[in-house]
């Protein structure tokens with residue numbers, strides 16, 4: 598049990614570090630909260646928003662970890678370091694684009710209805 602609690606503490610430490618250092622994570626967190634608030638306001642199922650936001654935020658954390666490891670392995674320019682960083686960043690971009698589509702398909706129709714525009 599002590600080991601589990603320690604692992605949880607280390608994970609929270611990682612989350613605190615990434616939240617402090619990574620502006621993108623804070624922006625993504627803000628968008629997730631806004632989308633979730635909108636889902637509750639519109640009384641639609643929040644699960645798709647939770648899943649899409651969880652994916653984006655988790656991939657941003659993995660991207661942050663890969664950036665740190667890349668900087669450790671290649672402090673000076675290396676084409677493989679560039680490939681690793683750019684590909685990890687692409688995973689966040691792709692998840693964000695799909696999350697945007699989820700938000701549009703899921704929230705836009707009820708939002709337009711609520712605003713009397715449909």
Ligand SMILES: Nc1ncnc2c1ncn2[C@@H]1O[C@H](COP(=O)(O)OP(=O)(O)OP(=O)(O)O)[C@@H](O)[C@H]1O
Nearest residue numbers: 621664671672673674675676678679680682683686
């Ligand atoms: N050691 C390296 N070798 C080659 N290219 C690198 C290296 N470090 C960074 N780069 C490249 O330089 C660009 C900027 O990278 P950098 O890590 O500074 O910012 P970033 O990927 O936008 O991350 P952040 O979200 O922390 O700003 C990216 O295209 C990245 O692939």
